[in-house]
Each structure stands twice: as structure tokens, then as C-alpha cells.
Amino acid sequence: MNFLYAAYAATWIIHITYLAILMRRYSRLRDEIEVLKKQK
Amino acid sequence: MSAPSGLTRATLAKDLRLEWRSKDAINAMLFFALLVVVIFSFSFDPTAEESRHIAGGLVWVAFLFAAVVALNQTWARELRNQVLDAYRVSPAPANSLFLAKALGNFIFVSVLEGLMTPLFIVFYNLRALGPAYQLAFVAVLGTWALVVNGTFFAAVSVRTRSREIMLPLLLFPISIPAVLAMVQATNSILTGDFSAKFWIVLLVAYDLVFTTGCLLLFEKVLNAE
Amino acid sequence: MKRAFPILGLLTAVLLTYGLYQALVVAPTERTMGEVQRIFYYHVPSAWTAFLLFFINFIASVQYLVRPKEFADRLAKWVAVAIGVLACVAAFVIKPMPYGIEPSSVATTGIAITAMYFIIRKLFSAAATDALAVVTAEVGVVFCTVVLVTGPLWARPVWGIWWTWDVRLTSTLLLWLIYVSYLMLRRFSSSGQTPVLAAALAVFGALDVPLVYFSIWFFRTQHPQPVIGGGGSIDHRMLHALLINWLAFLLFAWMVCWSRYRLEMLHRDVEEFQALEALR
Numbered sequence: 001m002n003f004l005y006a007a008y009a010a011t012w013i014i015h016i017t018y019l020a021i022l023m024r025r026y027s028r029l030r031d032e033i034e035v036l037k038k039q040k
Numbered sequence: 041m042s043a044p045s046g047l048t049r050a051t052l053a054k055d056l057r058l059e060w061r062s063k064d065a066i067n068a069m070l071f072f073a074l075l076v077v078v079i080f081s082f083s084f085d086p087t088a089e090e091s092r093h094i095a096g097g098l099v100w101v102a103f104l105f106a107a108v109v110a111l112n113q114t115w116a117r118e119l120r121n122q123v124l125d126a127y128r129v130s131p132a133p134a135n136s137l138f139l140a141k142a143l144g145n146f147i148f149v150s151v152l153e154g155l156m157t158p159l160f161i162v163f164y165n166l167r168a169l170g171p172a173y174q175l176a177f178v179a180v181l182g183t184w185a186l187v188v189n190g191t192f193f194a195a196v197s198v199r200t201r202s203r204e205i206m207l208p209l210l211l212f213p214i215s216i217p218a219v220l221a222m223v224q225a226t227n228s229i230l231t232g233d234f235s236a237k238f239w240i241v242l243l244v245a246y247d248l249v250f251t252t253g254c255l256l257l258f259e260k261v262l263n264a265e
Numbered sequence: 266m267k268r269a270f271p272i273l274g275l276l277t278a279v280l281l282t283y284g285l286y287q288a289l290v291v292a293p294t295e296r297t298m299g300e301v302q303r304i305f306y307y308h309v310p311s312a313w314t315a316f317l318l319f320f321i322n323f324i325a326s327v328q329y330l331v332r333p334k335e336f337a338d339r340l341a342k343w344v345a346v347a348i349g350v351l352a353c354v355a356a357f358v359i360k361p362m363p364y365g366i367e368p369s370s371v372a373t374t375g376i377a378i379t380a381m382y383f384i385i386r387k388l389f390s391a392a393a394t395d396a397l398a399v400v401t402a403e404v405g406v407v408f409c410t411v412v413l414v415t416g417p418l419w420a421r422p423v424w425g426i427w428w429t430w431d432v433r434l435t436s437t438l439l440l441w442l443i444y445v446s447y448l449m450l451r452r453f454s455s456s457g458q459t460p461v462l463a464a465a466l467a468v469f470g471a472l473d474v475p476l477v478y479f480s481i482w483f484f485r486t487q488h489p490q491p492v493i494g495g496g497g498s499i500d501h502r503m504l505h506a507l508l509i510n511w512l513a514f515l516l517f518a519w520m521v522c523w524s525r526y527r528l529e530m531l532h533r534d535v536e537e538f539q540a541l542e543a544l545r
Contacts, residue, residue: 007304007418008285011311011411018407019521026528032535036542189469196462200453209449210466213442214473217480224484238483242476249472257465260330264458 047132051140056147058117066148073106073156081163091164096226099160100219104186106156107149108208111190114141115198127262134259142191142254149183169232174240178229181243182222185250189214192254195261218246270523277520280513287506295503304419305503310511311411312437314518318405319440320378324385325398326467329460332391342382349379395460396533398467399451400525402444404518409441432481439477443470 059066080098085091118124127137160166168175190211197206225239288306295302331337352375356368389397416434417427428434447470451463499507 003418003422004301004303007415008307010414010418011307014407014411014414015517015521018404022521022525022528025532029528029531029535036535036538192469196450196465199455199458199462200450202453206450206453209446213439213446214469216439216442217473217476220480220484224487234487242480242483246476249476250469253469253472257330257468260461261465264461 045136047136048140048143051137052143055140055144059144059148066151069106069109069148069152070155072109073102073152074159076102076105077156077159077163092166092169092230093227095160095164095166095230096223098164099157099226100182100222102156102160103149103153103183104212104215104219106152107145107183107186107190108211110145110148110152111187111194111211112204112207114145114191114194119198124262134262135255137262138191138195138254138258141195142188145187145191146184149187150179153179153183166230168230170229170236172229174229174236175226177240178222178225178236178243181240181247182218182225185218185222185243185246186211186215188247188251188254192258192261195258199264218243221246270520273516274520277513277516280509280516284506284510284513287509292503292506293500298423301419301422304415306506306510308412308415308419309507310514311408311415313511314514315405315408315412315437315440317515318401318408318518318522319444321381321385322398322401322405322444322467323471324382325389325394325401326464326471328382328386328389329391329394329398329464330468332386332394342386345379345382349375351375352378393530395464396526396529398460398464399529400522402447402451402467404522404525406441406444406448407521408514408518409437409444412437413441430481431485432478435481436474436478440470440474443473 080102084094084098115124118127127134190207193210193214194207197203197210200206221239221242224234225236225243228234228236228239284306288303292303292306294300327341331341353372355375356372359368362368362371385394385397416437420429421427443466447463447466450466451459454462
């Protein structure tokens with residue numbers, strides 16, 4: 001049964017990790033946009 | 041003499057002549073191939089009876105690695121001297137260039153295989169229990185399968201950072217069915233247990249599909265900028 | 266469009282929770298495999314979603330390559346239509362279908378392929394198809410990773426082995442490898458040429474998949490080994506749970522792709538802006 005929980009947990013860990021990566025990329029992009037706006 | 045085949049022949053002749061004079065690539069490839077055979081001999085005991093069953097795999101993996109060494113330098117010379125840009129602006133069809141490079145690589149890798157095979161036969165005491173003539177088909181079809189995709193992906197990866205590692209990264213996954221076919225066919229012929237016919241047909245299919253694909257897409261890849 | 270996002274997000278979350286409930290509580294326990302079999306309700310939908318995403322990537326890559334050229338574009342459109350027509354014809358004509366395939370599923374798949382081709386063509390400009398390709402490749406790899414992780418976790422307690430080189434597993438692994446190499450190519454090449462090179466690789470990958478399938482299939486008929494995951498009929502409650510989860514994951518994939526797509530477009534806008542600034 002541990003395998004069952006491991007599988008479900010692994011699924012969500014993988015998905016959440018990817019979403020976290022996306023969010024980090026998003027905030028970095030936002031920062032870059034702020035910098036560009038200030039330069040204008 | 042029509043222009044495209046003339047260009048193919050000229051480029052091929054130039055590459056072969058340059059290689060014959062300097063013998064850069066062929067020496068490196070030869071030594072690398074010899075080292076691979078020796079290391080495999082230490083890692084996979086050749087004296088065991090099982091060696092006949094795995095010999096196909098060993099041989100083709102060794103050829104694959106040696107081929108990658110050859111393929112990596114396919115476009116290096118052209119890139120160094122801005123020859124690729126000259127090809128791009130010339131009216132010559134890109135496929136002539138591709139065919140020349142692919143044929144050149146085919147000749148190089150075939151020479152390599154021709155020199156490595158006796159070593160393998162000696163180190164592993166190989167003897168074909170099945171129809172040995174089929175090995176010729178397997179060798180030609182298999183080498184072309186590796187070379188045609190390898191030349192294409194060499195052109196793709198020459199424009200990337202870490203181009204030397206990019207080539208095997210792109211080539212190996214795509215080549216898996218071909219490698220499986222080559223290895224299984226070779227094993228079938230050496231052990232005489234199964235018929236290699238299906239694998240040879242698969243190799244023919246693979247070669248047709250990917251030669252067509254490469255010829256259709258090479259122009260796009262060459263001109264990508 | 267923007268308002269739909271949180272609503273759909275909520276719907277997805279609800280459906281995922283309901284799916285989890287269905288999978289863990291409502292669906293009956295499998296007779297031979299026990300509780301571990303419930304991994305099936307996550308493993309299979311993830312696989313279908315991953316394959317769907319990779320297929321969309323293939324269509325997007327083809328479109329990126331053919332749309333700039335009039336002749337190639339028209340040819341591709343006719344091929345897309347032909348696939349749908351041929352599938353419908355085959356469904357009626359070929360009786361009985363080999364390997365126990367349902368004729369209706371053949372027809373539906375063919376029509377779905379044609380429909381997808383034209384819908385994507387309508388919704389995305391030629392340049393945007395490249396963005397679609399990146400997005401579906403990335404999210405596809407994520408789902409495929411889930412498949413490759415949950416698979417062995419299911420196999421080990423039930424069949425005693427983590428892995429076997431049978432047709433399905435090997436083909437899935439190979440698809441994963443090809444698309445990881447696709448993502449590496451995109452990362453390592455400079456932005457001017459990336460779309461074309463990546464699209465070419467995607468097409469090659471797609472050409473490879475049937476060859477892989479056949480080669481492993483024949484290899485397995487020569488060297489039979491344990492097959493993981495059998496066929497057989499399925500209890501309707503299990504089917505219900507499976508379909509709920511598939512719908513939930515499909516929606517989830519859509520949400521993730523949508524977010525990734527917005528991120529990609531924003532990224533491209535910033536790059537374009539920076540390029541223009543550099544020129545000044």
C-alpha cells in the first residue's frame with residue numbers, strides 16, 4: 001500500500017514542482033519588465 | 041552531368057581528398073575504435089559462450105560510438121571557413137550538399153567497420169552459424185541508418201552550444217529502432233537461432249523513411265537563421 | 266478570456282478532488298492486485314494526456330514548417346482531411362478489425378486528428394504554432410514523467426519487477442527520451458534558428474514512434490517476457506473513476522498549458538522589445 005501512496009504523492013510532487021518552476025520564471029520575467037520600464 | 045549530382049560528386053571528392061591527405065579524422069576514429077573494442081573485451085568476457093549472443097550488441101555499440109566521433113567533425117571544417125554561408129547563397133540545391141556529406145560519412149564509417157570487424161572476430165572468436173552473407177545487408181543498411189540521421193543531426197547541432205554532446209543526445213533516441221534491428225539481426229545471424237529477415241526489412245523501412253525525411257527537411261535546417 | 270481562467274481553475278480543482286475520491290474510495294478493490302491497482306486511475310489518464318500533448322506538438326511542428334510555403338501548406342491540409350476520411354472508410358470496410366480494435370474508435374480518432382489540425386490552424390498564427398509546440402512538449406514531458414514513475418511503482422508490488430522492456434513501456438520511455446532531447450535542443454540553440462530545428466526534430470520523433478512500436482513488438486514475439494498491465498473487461502465503476510480522472514487531468518493539462526503559453530508569449534514580447542531597443 002505504501003506503493004499506492006508513493007505513486008499518488010509522486011504524481012503531485014512532479015506537477016507541483018513544474019508549477020513552481022513556472023511561477024519562478026514568471027516572477028523573474030516580471031522583474032525584468034520592471035527594469036525595462038524604469039529604463040524607459 | 042546535371043548540376044546537383046555534379047555538386048554532390050565534387051563535394052564528396054573534395055572531402056575524401058582532404059581526409060586522405062590529412063588523415064585527421066580517420067586516425068582519431070581508428071584509435072578510438074580500437075580502444076572501445078579492448079575496453080569491451082575487458083568488460084564483457086569474450087571467452088564465455090554467451091559472448092556469441094551479445095556480440096551483435098557489442099559490435100554495434102562500438103560502431104555507434106565510433107560513428108559519433110566521425111559525425112561530429114562533419115560540418116566543423118565548413119563552419120570554420122564560412123563555407124556553409126557560401127552554400128546557402130549559392131543556387132545549388134541543399135540536398136546535393138547533404139548527400140555528399142552523408143556519403144562521405146558512410147564511406148568513413150564503413151572503412152572503420154571494415155577495420156574493426158577483424159579485431160572483433162579475433163578477440164571474440166566469432167563465427168556465423170547462420171547465413172553470413174546477410175551480414176553484408178545488415179552492415180550496409182545499418183550504417184546508412186546511423187549516418188543519414190547522424191549527418192542531419194550534426195547539421196542541427198552544429199549551431200548549438202555544446203555541439204559535441206548535442207549530437208548523440210539527439211541521435212541516440214531516434215536511432216533506437218535501427219540499433220535494435222542491427223543488433224538483433226547480427227545476433228540472429230551469429231547464433232543461427234532466428235531469421236534476420238524481419239529486422240532487415242525493418243532497417244529498409246527505417247532507411248527509406250528517414251532518408252526521405254532528411255532530404256525534405258535539410259534545406260530548412262541549412263537555411264534556418 | 267482572462268475571467269475564464271480562475272473559473273476553470275476552480276472547476277479543475279473540484280474535478281481532481283472528485284477524481285481522487287472516486288479512485289481511492291468509490292472504485293471497488295481489484296480482486297487479484299488489491300489496493301495498489303488504484304494507481305491505475307492516475308497512471309492511465311496521465312499516459313493518454315501525455316500522448317495527446319505530444320500529438321498536438323507534432324501537429325504544431327508540422328504546421329510551423331509547412332505554413333510559410335503555399336504548396337506544402339495545401340498538401341498538409343489535404344493529408345489531414347484524407348486521414349479523417351480514410352479512418353471512417355476503414356472503420357466501415359475492414360471487418361473484423363485486427364487486434365480487437367473497435368471500428369468506432371478508429372473513425373473517431375481519424376476525425377479527431379483532422380479536427381485538431383484545423384482547429385490549431387485557426388487558433389494559432391504561424392509564429393504562434395512554435396509557442397504551442399514548446400508548451401505542449403514541456404507539459405507532455407511532465408505528464409510522461411508521471412507515467413514512467415507511477416508505472417514501476419505499480420509494477421513492483423504486483424508483478425515483482427520494476428521494469429520490463431515490453432512494447433508499451435519501451436515506447437513510452439522512448440517518447441520521453443525524444444522529447445527531453447527536443448527540450449535540450451531548444452535550450453541549447455540560439456533563438457533565431459530554434460523553432461525550425463526543433464520542429465524538424467519533432468517530425469523525426471513522430472516518424473520514429475511507429476518504427477519503435479513495431480521493432481519492440483517483433484522483438485517481444487521473438488523473446489517473450491512479462492507483459493505489464495493486461496487487457497480484459499473492466500468493471501463499470503472502475504471505468505467511471507478512470508474517465509473522471511482523465512477528464513480532470515485533461516483540464517489540468519489545459520490549465521497548465523494555458524499558463525505556460527501566456528508565460529511564453531510574455532517572454533517573447535520582452536525579447537522582441539529588448540531586440541528593438543538594442544537596435545536603437
